[in-house]
Structures are given as C-alpha cells and as structure tokens.
Amino acid sequence: MDYSDEELARLTVRNKKYFDPLVGKYAQKIRAYIARLTGNWPDSEDITQEAFIKAYVNIASFNPKLKFSSWLYRIAHNEAVNYIKKHYRYRQVEFSDEIKNKLIDDSPALSKILEKENAKMVRDSLLKLNPRDREILELTYFEEKSYLEIADILEISVNSVGPTIKRSREKLKKIIKKYG
Template sequence: MGHHSDQHLIKRLKEGDKQAFITFIGQYKHMVYTLALRIVKNEEDAEEVSQDAFLKAYQSIGTFKGDAKLSTWLYRIAYHRSLDCLKKNKRKPSTTQLQYEEVTNIQIAEMTWDHMERMERKQIIQRALGELPGDDGVILSLFYFESLSLKEISEVLNISVNSVKVRLHRGRKRLASVLEKMMDKETISIYES
C-alpha cells in the first residue's frame, strides 16, 4: 500500500471513522490471520488473536507515530498477541527440531512440482508452511507474501537483521525439505489411487 494512502487511512482511523476501520480490516486481515495461524497453529485461536490485534490497533492508533509502515506496526501487534495467546494457553512456540534432510533430489522435486495441478500445489505449500516450527513460517510469509524487507521483518519480530537473514535461509531449507517429503507422499498417493 502506498505511503500516501497509508497516511490518509491513518488520519481517518485517528478520527474514529468506522468505514476506515472496515477498509483497514479488509486490507490486512489475510496477512494478520496468516501470521497468527503460523504461530498458534490453530484456526480458532488464530481468528481470536487476529480480532484482538485489530481492536488493539484501532484503540492505540493515536499512539502510532508513523516511524514505521502501518502494516509493519500492525503485524508487530499481531505477532505479540499471538505469543501472548501461546503464553495464556501455557504452550511454547513450537521449536521442535524438524527432522529435515539435505535436499538432494531438487531436480526431481521441481519436475514433480511442475506436473502437479495448481490447486494441489497451493494446498501442499500451505500445509508445508503450517508444519514449519518457530518463527520460520512467519518470516517466510512476511518475506514472500508481503515482500517486506529484512529490516522491516526485523522490526516486526524485534530481532536483528542478521538473525532474520539466517532464519530466512534456514526456513527456506526446511520448507524445501518438507515439500520434498510431501511431494513424495502425494506422488505415491497418485500412483496408489
């Protein structure tokens, strides 16, 4: 979203314009929900966290100084609300070491990928993202879906740019490994049916 239209939306939100709030929700609900889901790993909790994040943003828009993008500010709220939800449910962010092997059959994987139906590919990648532990899914979602820079991601997660770079690399590698395994399963299931 452009900086100018951001400013206009912020101004209207600060005035308490309900229509502006509806626009605001419409623009960011998918990404806020995606971030929450990547962390809490449960659709019901993710919706509750997302609603809570929007309410919090609406109530504290007066304190928004504009030193970050509106989206970055909102994602930061959503990220912290998701962690609070985990804390409340006495769960820890999933840090289990995903057993991933070195991606070796990349050419076969690419070929299988190309031959799969588009919808099927979409579903597989959504599932694979959901299986990633910790912040990996969050970082990949912010990087690919929102095209946020490493610096902006570091602001959302409150970590250094270098950590983002390392985690992004690790996340890609893990995703490739999960995808490779899933595609094998899918391919097997195609032959079995």
C-alpha cells in the same frame, strides 16, 4: 481523495471512521497470517479482532517511521505469539485440506511456487517448523514483505533477516526431505 494507510492511521485518532478502510483492507490478510502462525483457523477470528482492537486503542502510538502494515502485523504477530504461549498447540494442530487451500489461496505469491512444487508436502512441512522459522517464512513467502518490513514486524535487525530466512529455508528443506 485517496489517503495512505499512514494518513488514515493518524486521522483515526480524531475520528473512528478513518479506521474502517484499514479494517477492510487488512482484516482478512491478518486473519490468514494469524491462522498460519497459530495453526488454528477458528480461533484466528478472535485473535484478529483482538489485534485490531489493540491497534485502534493504541493508534496514537503509531510510529510514522514505520509502515502502517508493519506496525499492524507486529501487533498481530505479538497476539499470535501470546496465543501460542498460552495454548501450546502450535505444532499439534493440523489444518484440514480445505483450510490449507483457503490459506494458500490468500497468498498468490506462494501459491504460484507451490503449484510448481509438491504443494501438499511443502504445506505440511511448513506446519512442522518451529514458530520462529515459520513466522519468517510466512512473512517472506506468504505476505511478501520486504526485509525492512520483516525487521519492523519481528523487531530484529535488518541485516539478520536474510541469514534467518536462509536458515529457516534449510530447515524446511530438511523436513521436506525427511518426510518426502
């Protein structure tokens, strides 16, 4: 019988085994998300592990009004932000082409867009954005999250999601023009 993520999360409180399918489903996605946010592929593994441990330990606090994925992304997001604050390496670290391609391959929606555009230029420009602009574009285009999910992950109002995406996109365009 198929269980929804939210049901699995509730059952995890009673039995650890129900957490396994959630790990299997989200581990790689969360790692790719963290790696794109932090700009550090090797460290993203530890951050991902830490995010899942936190999610597991705090599973009883999961709010059923949220989607499980939004709640998990919020934890991952907070872990990534903590890492960035600690290491100040957000904009300095560059991905190798191999890693960039791997990250793009994990996100079919954006890879389609990037195929049409000058892919390398867009990827490089994205890395030059500040954390706030970058995370919202990551969630919109890489993770394909809805406005409500983005609002839940970033804990902002639903109404401000659209304008923020627009502003971040404008900034990305400027960077592309500048370096293009």
